[in-house]
Amino acid sequence: MKKFIVIDGLDGAGKDTQVKLIAEMYEKQGRNVTVRSHPCSDNKYGRKSKEALLKSGKLNHLLATIYFGLDAIRSVVKYTHDDNVDVLIFSRYILSVMYLPDGINTIIYKIVAFILPTSDCMFFIDVSPEEALRRISFRNEDREMFENIESLRENRLKSKKFTYNWNVIPGDDSPEVISEKIKMKCLETD
Numbered sequence: 001m002k003k004f005i006v007i008d009g010l011d012g013a014g015k016d017t018q019v020k021l022i023a024e025m026y027e028k029q030g031r032n033v034t035v036r037s038h039p040c041s042d043n044k045y046g047r048k049s050k051e052a053l054l055k056s057g058k059l060n061h062l063l064a065t066i067y068f069g070l071d072a073i074r075s076v077v078k079y080t081h082d083d084n085v086d087v088l089i090f091s092r093y094i095l096s097v098m099y100l101p102d103g104i105n106t107i108i109y110k111i112v113a114f115i116l117p118t119s120d121c122m123f124f125i126d127v128s129p130e131e132a133l134r135r136i137s138f139r140n141e142d143r144e145m146f147e148n149i150e151s152l153r154e155n156r157l158k159s160k161k162f163t164y165n166w167n168v169i170p171g172d173d174s175p176e177v178i179s180e181k182i183k184m185k186c187l188e189t190d
Contacts, residue, residue, distance in 0.1 A: 002080070002085055002086055002087065002088055003026070003031075003086060003087040003088065003119075003121070003186075003189075003190070004080070004088050004090075004117055004118075004119040004121065005022060005087065005088070005089045005090070005119065005121040005122075005123075005186060006089075006090045006093045006094075006118075006119070006121070006122040006123065007019050007022070007089070007090070007091050007092075007123050007125065007182070008091075008092055008093055008095045008122070008123065008124050008125070008166075009124055009125035009126065009127060009171055010125075010127055010129070010132045010146075010152055010155055010156055010159070010171075011132060011136060011144065011146055011147050011152070012127060012131070012132030012133060012134070012135040012136040012147070012152070013125040013126075013127040013132060013135075013171045014125055014127070014135070014171060014175055014178060015037075015091045015092065015125060016037060016091055017175050018123070018125065018175070018178060018179055018182055019035055019037065019089050019091045020035075021175070021179040021182075021183075022089060022179070022182060022183065022186065023035050023087075023089055025183055025186075026086070026087045031086040031087050032084055032085055032086045032087070033085075033086065033087045033088075033089065034079050034082070034085045034087070034088050034089070035089045035090075035091070036072075036075040036079065036088070036089070036090050036091070037090075037091040037092065038068060038071050038072050038075065038090065038091065038092040038093070038096075039053070039067070039068055039071050039092075040071055040075065043071060043074055045067045045068075045070040045071035045074055046067070046068075046071040048063065048067040049063075049064050049065075049067035049068040049071055052064035052067060053144040053145055053146075054142055054144060054145075055145065056145050060145065061099065061145060062100075064099070064145070065096055065097070065099045065100055068092075068096045069096060069097075069112075072090070072092070072093055072094070072096070072116075073116070075090065076116055076117060080117055093116075093122070094109065094112045094113055094116060095109075095124065095159065095162055095163070097109045097112060097162070098155060098158040098159055098161070098162055099146070099155065102158075105158070105161075106161060106162075109161075109162050113165075118165075119189075120167075120185070120188075120189045121167070121185060121186050121189055122165075122166050122167065123166065123167045123168075123169055123182055123185070124159065124163045124166045124167070124168050124169070125169050125171040125178060126156070126159075126163075126168050126169065126170055126171050127156075127171030127172055128156075128171070128172050129149055129152035129153045129156055130149070131171070131172045132152050132171075133147070133148070133149055133152060167182075167185055169181050169182060
């Protein structure tokens with residue numbers, strides 16, 4: 001299988017920054033890199049997920065998670081078998097199940113992690129909720145339903161149930177320090 005890398009974490013963890021840095025590293029090596037940042041805007045599932053994330057309420061919470069899952073599955077189906085792709089990088093992947101109600105999220109995670117591809121290069125950037133919120137405040141975007149201190153704290157705690165087989169990287173460090181840790185692990189597995 002091609003090189004499969006996942007960067008995940010809370011909103012404001014720096015996922016897209018790290019994806020960009022990792023993609024640049026592999027592109028400099030002459031590798032064909034495809035990046036999928038979920039929810040993606042190039043398909044109806046990603047657009048519906050983003051639409052629901054910008055609203056509030058339990059129904060939109062559930063819709064955002066379901067559409068997100070369909071968006072990620074679409075990316076897996078479309079890009080894992082593309083012979084033109086050497087390195088496939090996902091920003092946000094199966095950890096979205098942590099947003100489902102407790103109990104069911106653990107069951108769904110185990111099923112999804114068994115069915116969908118995984119690799120030794122799956123990273124969870126463990127940013128503190130306070131640092132995440134600080135970073136979010138500098139973005140020029142509408143806030144999503146989980147981008148408040150209470151949700152960030154709750155979801156960071158929930159993430160601990162799911163990241164036992166992930167590479168957990170401290171996320172309050174500078175982007176360069178985080179990137180070096182990710183790059184070292186990726187290069188180990190090349």
